[in-house]
Amino acid sequence: MIEVPHPLGAERLVRELDWNLLRTFVVLARSHSVTEAAERLSLKQPTVSSALKRLENRLGKKLIDRKPGHFELTEAGELLLKEAVEIQGSILRLGTLMRDVADEVRGHVEIAMASHVVCPLFDETLRQFHEAHPAATLSINISASKDALEAVLARRASVAVCLVRNRNPKLEYSRLFREFFGFFCGPTHPLFGLEGLTKRDLAGQSAVSFVTDRLEDALRPVTLMRADVDLVDRVVGTSANLEEVRRMIIAGLGVGPLPVHVVKRDLEDGLLWRLPPYENLPAIDVHVVWNPNAKMNRAETALLEMLLAGIGRTPIGGRTYL
Template identity: 50%
Template sequence: MNTPYDAEKIARELDWNLLRTFMVIVQEGSITRAANRLLLQQPSVSQALQRLEARIGTTLIDRAPSHFRVTSAGQMLYEECAQIFGTISRAVQTAQTTTDELTGHVTIATLSRVESPHFDQILSDFHSQHPQVRFDIDVLSSKAVQKAVLEKSASLGLCLVYDPHPKLEHSIMYRAYFGFYCGPSHPLFGKTGLTLDDLRGHSSISFRTDQLTDALRPVALVRAQHRLDERVIGYTSHLGEALRMITAGLGFGPLPSHTADQYVAQGQLWRLPPYENMFEIDIYLVHNPNARLNTAETAFFDKLNDWVSATDLEERTYFPAH
């Protein structure tokens, strides 16, 4: 068992490349895939893991020819390493952005099709003021967005939130209303006066967060109450792919009304019940208060956060068209 002195000594003497190799092994879920990603031979990667475990004095990954499992100690070490490497990356960016003109790199992790004219205007205004700042926008699932912000690989995130992470700060970016829609080839397309019970028995499309224990709980609750989840034939984490499957006639499914309205007007979607009391869903701005942001990240986050703080929620709400 390592004493506090031992831990301090290990930190001073440890080869940090071993930690980097360990992170990649966990991310890839395989020593072979990790070796391919690192452009190393498999025995070298395996030996690096063995050296790290021997130096720390505990098993980090249970492994066998048909078995690979990260231990609780390994998971804790991985999470710490991810944050350390995120901090180092940000420190380098900060050192590179010390000119009079604002430069730097802003990474935004977002769920797909965040459609907000307000956000678009903020992005446009910021670029006009600081044209040298570069943006990298990664489209991820909501859980992956929070993970990226937590690990400091993203400057900020835009996502659904069901279970807020205690180490992150969350504020409502905007509010949307979801409803059920179907495409032109669906049997219910063009029909009026329907009830939720009329949807029963029809195939449907579902978001992965469309669960009773996730961010689209209001949608999942109605599905369960009216037994609309018996024939789910399409799952996705991306709004664009849900829209594709729904318009292609694979089934009906939930979409944000301010996204769907234009397709309804073009005859590509049809609004289904509930016609009143649509599902109220919030999109959050997620920030890691422990992340050391570079000057560009700080300026963009402040601009976005200031708008959220100064604007009433009703003005940040996209109501359905009637």
């Protein structure tokens, strides 16, 4: 049994805890062994092992359960990882914050966004933002909604534009727009081009969908619609990216869900065919999400305020797309 010394007092811990130890721990927690972590950090294995031991000594808790063939975070390690990731995000943002003190309009905004968001209000806000702050910069990174939310929580992203299933009390949310999902198939599918189809015609057809098309996830209403038309339980292809789900549908892998307003051009071009149901479609809300505890630079604050102002003055009917 490993004995761990009594933890430091809170004030002494603040004075003596080295950020480099936390940084090493974050890499360790995301690795499968000390050897792997050492390689990622370009350090020797004994150096990483020593860093872990010093951190455990200072906290008075065992952080990683290590045995031959076993490398797993303890409960204390899981808690520390969450906090360390947030600290890491804050440190990474310090350079941007310091730069903005000298120049108010040269901030950078990092947007974590779900794939293929089609929202005129959002596009107009970007135009207004650039017009008002031409020296500010933007980057938009596409990811699964879950990853976008984690990026905002860890302060790696300024805001997220994504789907939300369960709200984290550490984040703030505002509904940006509402969209409706329907079923579609591609040109090589046997149902393509057929008129007068009913839900019964979809029974037993293979399906493709999003990774969040699950009862416990953000696209729960789509999962229920898929069950209602009796598509096979086995989904033959999934992706977090709307473009890739669209690709698989067009390629003929199976029937799949897409936002109706996003694929209007594909319908006109003959790349997709609309399938039942045609009414009572599941409504999915896309939110703007931000971390109220993050210290935003002036550019981030300006963009968020513009987005919220646009949402506030536009009734939900004007932000509903079908």
